[in-house]
Amino acid sequence: MNRSSHLDETQLLKHISLDCVVFGFHDSQLKVLLLRMKRTKDWALPGGFVLLDESIEIAASRVLRERTGLDHIFLKQFKVFSSPDRSNTNPGVQDLLDSGAIDDSSWFNQRFISVGFYALVDFSKAEPTPDLFSDLCHWKSLEDIDLLILDHNQILDKALETLRLQLNYQPIGYNLLPDRFTMPELQKLYETILGKELDRRNFQRKMLSYDILCKLEERKTGGAHKAPFLYEFNLENYGKALKHGFNGGW
Amino acid sequence: MNRSSHLDETQLLKHISLDCVVFGFHDSQLKVLLLRMKRTKDWALPGGFVLLDESIEIAASRVLRERTGLDHIFLKQFKVFSSPDRSNTNPGVQDLLDSGAIDDSSWFNQRFISVGFYALVDFSKAEPTPDLFSDLCHWKSLEDIDLLILDHNQILDKALETLRLQLNYQPIGYNLLPDRFTMPELQKLYETILGKELDRRNFQRKMLSYDILCKLEERKTGGAHKAPFLYEFNLENYGKALKHGFNGGW
């Protein structure tokens, strides 16, 4: 876009949009980044359109840079949503007209196919920022999310399902946690994503056996009770391990 | 399309196409369905465009019905290919002009985003049929495939990778084999997809333990050596088992 306050639709690929399910982890909870539409106050996933010289991956990372201030976000396509009746009218178009971002609604009130991405970010580093459609951007816990616009609930559900399935094949821990973290924190993350409790001792043994963590001398002080050790990921070994996956397979 | 001999581009979604990697299994080999372009004799994956009232899934199954004569094909999206330089010119457009399928090349010489699908079909039931671009449609073994048009090699590679990863989570055996098959045939299929040999006895034990097969009284006669039993899938149990995956996981 030339100026961020005005959308130039001649620079955009018609019929194609993208939506991102941005996951963060905070207070032992999985959070998702949502936008509140200016006029209707409905909630939506962050998304955007594709510039003529962009791949959708580049477009998605541009959108997320605008929404979070972060670069090099972990991003993964998971599904294209293309039901013919998913978006003959764009629920945000009136906001765009109101704000002067567009002069004409016709381009936006077409049928759109949306490429779904999920993204993993370090909660503490992201700075949620609304877009032209919205007046608010913030993190919501999964259980606090109810009705989203269009088929965004479906997109969210599918993203979660994919996240669970890919837990053993993607660098999920690495992207969702701060650089240094404790074993109980890592375990909580796994428990939250999987929706079930894991045995503390077996979890630790298994994790360490992958040889992807560096135990630091330092401990996490401040909390009550015994101070747990801090760890960081050994990126080299982590990368190798992910190629094979951590579990199962013939 | 109104008449199969003429493409009406006003009925098609701009900038969006789909390509299918259709897998079959025959002679202990994984086969892929390819088309030969009329003029250049280059090879390509079967693909097509999306009608205004179709989802891409519906479009893909329409395309595959035209290419194989089969309905209800197992189809799965695996990735969107959207590099901006993947298709500013469509290599088949001259064939379309030659054959009178289109009057004007401009619609087809745009940038296209392609949704990649992989499909699994019963080799013995498919009837390969060329499309408007091509004069030949047939099965090729993986090792016999060299250069394909555009980024179709990349699409094929990614499809294979996905197939391997999803082997334990998708009804792959069911869709690639005839209704009744022997245990050695099923094993060969797994070995071919995974690219490695498996122990005959352990494979059989493991497969049977999933409780997804019905052993029939009948044996497969005709071949040399001891006649192996025939099996069929127990669809009910197979469906249940796939929900959890057959292997690994926390």
Place this chain on the structure above:
DNA sequence: TCAAAAGTGTTTGGTTTACACCCATGA
């Protein structure tokens, strides 16, 4: 009658599960 393929079974070793025990910390 014999080589090759298929059915069935056993041994072994590693991995996962389910626990017990001790240590550190702040309320």
Place this chain on the structure above:
DNA sequence: TCATGGGTGTAAACCAAACACTTTTGA
């Protein structure tokens, strides 16, 4: 000082890999 959370260890159960033996078949 004690409840709570964290670090470490171990026995039992389970599962997967490796391998032996027998049966059937057509050449």
